[in-house]
Amino acid sequence: MSVAKSASLTLEEFLKLPETKPASIYIDGEISQKPMPKTRHSRLQAKLINGINEVTEERQIAYAFPELRCTFGGRSIVPDVAVIRWQQIEFNDNGEPVDDVLIAPNWTIEILSPDQSSNRVTSNILHCLKYGCQLGWLIDTDDRSVLVFQPHQQPEFCHKADRLAVLDGIDLELTVEQVFGWLKMKAE
Amino acid sequence: MSVAKSASLTLEEFLKLPETKPASIYIDGEISQKPMPKTRHSRLQAKLINGINEVTEERQIAYAFPELRCTFGGRSIVPDVAVIRWQQIEFNDNGEPVDDVLIAPNWTIEILSPDQSSNRVTSNILHCLKYGCQLGWLIDTDDRSVLVFQPHQQPEFCHKADRLAVLDGIDLELTVEQVFGWLKMKAE
Numbered sequence: 001m002s003v004a005k006s007a008s009l010t011l012e013e014f015l016k017l018p019e020t021k022p023a024s025i026y027i028d029g030e031i032s033q034k035p036m037p038k039t040r041h042s043r044l045q046a047k048l049i050n051g052i053n054e055v056t057e058e059r060q061i062a063y064a065f066p067e068l069r070c071t072f073g074g075r076s077i078v079p080d081v082a083v084i085r086w087q088q089i090e091f092n093d094n095g096e097p098v099d100d101v102l103i104a105p106n107w108t109i110e111i112l113s114p115d116q117s118s119n120r121v122t123s124n125i126l127h128c129l130k131y132g133c134q135l136g137w138l139i140d141t142d143d144r145s146v147l148v149f150q151p152h153q154q155p156e157f158c159h160k161a162d163r164l165a166v167l168d169g170i171d172l173e174l175t176v177e178q179v180f181g182w183l184k185m186k187a188e
Numbered sequence: 189m190s191v192a193k194s195a196s197l198t199l200e201e202f203l204k205l206p207e208t209k210p211a212s213i214y215i216d217g218e219i220s221q222k223p224m225p226k227t228r229h230s231r232l233q234a235k236l237i238n239g240i241n242e243v244t245e246e247r248q249i250a251y252a253f254p255e256l257r258c259t260f261g262g263r264s265i266v267p268d269v270a271v272i273r274w275q276q277i278e279f280n281d282n283g284e285p286v287d288d289v290l291i292a293p294n295w296t297i298e299i300l301s302p303d304q305s306s307n308r309v310t311s312n313i314l315h316c317l318k319y320g321c322q323l324g325w326l327i328d329t330d331d332r333s334v335l336v337f338q339p340h341q342q343p344e345f346c347h348k349a350d351r352l353a354v355l356d357g358i359d360l361e362l363t364v365e366q367v368f369g370w371l372k373m374k375a376e
Contacts, residue, residue, distance in 0.1 A: 112306065112307075114303075115302075117328050117330055117331035117333070118300070118306030118307075118328065119300075119306075119326065119328035119331045119333040119334070119335050119345065120328070120331045120333065122335060122343070122345065123333070123335075123345035126342065126343070126344075126345055129342065138307065140305050140306065140307035140308070142305055143305035143307045143308045145305070145307040145308065145311070146307070147307050147310060147311075149342070151342070152341075152342060153340075153342060154314065154317065154337070154339070154340060154341060154342065154343075155310070155314070155342075155343065156314075157307065157310065157311035157314055
């Protein structure tokens with residue numbers, strides 16, 4: 001997301017472009033591309049997706065999507081993990097989720113990549129909160145810490161044994177240590 | 189500030205150590221060193237110091253200090269710019285400011301360095317706000333943006349022509365564009 005180029009495109013025109021890899025996002029007329037995820041980023045994303053869906057999918061509470069495009073409030077963003085409450089997921093007649101998500105996720109999780117602008121990522125979390133999102137996590141792998149954002153509140157810095165706030169109604173107990181413990185893939 | 193080492197030192201013991209360059213900071217028993225400032229960081233720091241003191245020193249409203257060690261609430265930190273209201277600056281009999289500052293600055297400004305953990309820097313801004321600081325800026329040079337922190341509020345993302353909140357009582361009008369305009373040192 002570091003390379004931003006000025007676009008004369010409207011949001012509607014942007015949405016008609018083919019998807020890129022990594023995903024492109026649209027903010028205030030500017031198009032930029034998310035950074036290519038590194039291995040640790042990818043690992044945390046996978047474990048978060050899995051850990052959340054394990055307790056939310058069967059009971060149809062919510063679903064955690066990786067790299068889901070969410071377009072609302074004049075921006076089109078792609079959080080690393082977007083958790084949407086089940087009743088807010090739009091399904092087609094086949095019971096499949098529809099492609100265009102036009103709401104903010106209920107819980108947005110961003111994992112900072114090296115060289116990614118943290119202010120810009122934070123601004124996307126704040127944008128989500130402004131449009132109905134209830135929870136944002138900003139994960140800083142190098143610092144082994146998570147900034148937790150909730151509406152109308154100062155963010156909370158969490159590290160070590162701090163227990164992380166999760167979306168209301170999701171039965172998940174996680175400390176910061178547990179999250180970063182997921183990075184360890186090989187026993188000594 | 190990226191290289192943190194575990195310390196068995198207490199805050200009191202830490203404060204007796206000789207100063208390092210860049211400065212070392214003490215957070216929750218951990219000692220780490222600020223990153224070596226790069227040229228753009230240094231330039232912004234100088235212009236901010238100058239711009240603030242130009243309107244605050246003569247009328248004895250406040251003073252903006254670069255790299256001032258502030259020790260309070262169990263941490264000893266060194267903001268890039270620490271603005272302290274004049275009446276809160278402690279002077280000795282010679283009218284010189286005393287060396288040990290044991291309060292939070294009234295306005296703390298941090299300029300992100302490449303490879304510096306943004307969460308850790310944010311946590312220092314939040315620590316200041318918790319101990320009486322009224323304003324925090326987190327400057328992201330690559331993103332040309334500033335996150336503005338105020339007590340009990342969500343941070344505000346400012347860029348382009350957004351006018352930046354300054355400490356109450358300081359007569360300074362600054363937009364984000366003006367701040368980053370300072371980076372340009374040579375006319376084309």
